[in-house]
Amino acid sequence: MRNDYDFAVLGGGLVGAATAYGLAKLGLKVLMLDEGDVAKRASRGNFALVWVQNKGLGMPAYATWTRRSSDAWVPFARELEDTAGFAIHHRRTGGYHLALTEDELARRAAMIARLHNQPGVAPSEVEVLDGDEIRRRLPEAGPEVAGGTFCPLDGDVNSLKLFRALHEGFARLGGTYRSEAMVDVIEPGAGGFALSTQAGRFSADRIVLAAGLGNARLGAMVGMTVPVRPVRGQLIVTEKTAPFLDAPVSTVRQTDEGGVMVGDSQEEADSYDGMRQGVMAVMADRAVRMFPRLGRLNVVRTWSALRVMSPDGFPIYDESPVHPGCFVATCHSGVTLAAAHAALFAPAIAAGSPPSEFDDFSLRRFHVSAAA
Known part of the structure; x- marks a missing residue:
């Protein structure tokens, strides 16, 4: 049968x-x-x-798999939009990770170097930038930003x-x-x-x-x-504002609709996916130090979700x-x-x-x- x-x-x-x-x-x-x-x-x-x-430290195959998916995203997005009949707002502008201290920047640079020194991982396209170069590229970045990393392969989408x-x-x-x-x-x-x-x-x-x-x-x-196992992540979303951030940052991104998302927390969790005020306070503080203009915006939504993590x-x-x-x-x-x-x-x-x-x-x- x-x-x-x-x-x-x-x-x-x-x-x-x-x-x-x-x-x-x-x-x-x-x-x-x-x-x-x-x-x-x-x-x-x-x-x-x-x-x-930053994907693949400890598993070179994951670095390669992620790179292959990123490369496939441009034709995939175009084809999906044609099939579904509407835009999903994918962009591959490159993306930044910002550091607020020299120690944070040094640790980030060392991690990127270790990742790309693994056998079988493609040569790094990640740039390590000082604070002045970050502010030249991202004029709204604040004086506390010590530097960051930039990868031209990164981007975002309206998920x-x-x-x-x-x-x-x-x-x-x-x-x-x-x-x-x-x-x-x-x-x-x-x-x-x-x-x-x-x-x-x-x-x-x-x-x-x-x-x-x-x-x-x-x-x-x-x-x-x-x-x-579940790992909780929390997000903050602001009211819509005029465009000021034309490339995503790992913890701050402006959406195609104008709101700003702040995220990247990680907590071991059970089945409960509620909010943690202390975690949100740290996220908000770091975001405002990175981009001071965020301190003038109202928060309109917060939520949490559970990542699906293997050991x-x-x-x-x-x-x-x-x-x-x-x-x-x-x-x-x-x-x-x-x-x-x-x-x-x-x-x-x-x-x-x-x-x-x-x-x-x-x-x-x-x-x-x-x-x-």
Whole structure:
């Protein structure tokens, strides 16, 4: 008996939607199963950077993967806008990280050097700049800025429009989306996978676990231990103001709509995703020291969201060792890696098992036996 779908993607956030979009582009019959608006989505709470400059220390393959996704973003954004029918406001202007002390700047420069001294990592395109050069390039930067780094590969996007465009594009490519369809049971079989959900029962030849923190629960059903944990991030958004920042900074960015976002906090968390006033105070203080004009703006929104983190902080891509055809994809860089998930990862799993280039991202790295 033939299954309902070629692929079912379990999860409708940025990772799931980008993967489902990429599979649908290949002409496959694809189902996306999603919790719906009850889900605590990192996809709706992120800082919306498409970022390269500090990614991959400790895993050269991640530096390469991030660079490949950044390079794929320009054609991906153009194609997605054409498919969905509206702009997502991606820009690759280059991006900055600012330091408020000489010690911060020295530590940042040393980290960038270590990253690019790893075997297999492309030569660095990151510039280390003093405070005067930062103020020449970013005239609104304040006198306390000691310097920073700049990478021409970095940029940002309107992540809410990206999220909507992936879903709209998926639908226009013939994909099927089911909301309020959290998967309760996965039943592997010789001919594929049966999925029992709150919205009914479905079947697919192959499946992708892309449910963020939910991958831990889903993975256990198909012989995979997926070690993910929540890390809280908080964001501040100001009222709209005249354009003053034409390139994103790692902790401050002005959106295409004029508001300014301040972010980049990281706290180990449980399932609670509330706000922490002390953390917000530190974020706001540093942002105003970087760009004093922010002190004159009203804050209109604050929120927090939960990043999906693996034990080492790097993505996980793998196939179940006991149920071939069941893949897992999880990461905390769903915006940056959206282009790679749609244009590279989706075709790779459609062709069969993940190729050797994904070996470094395998779950096997968390299950290495200690030497006797």
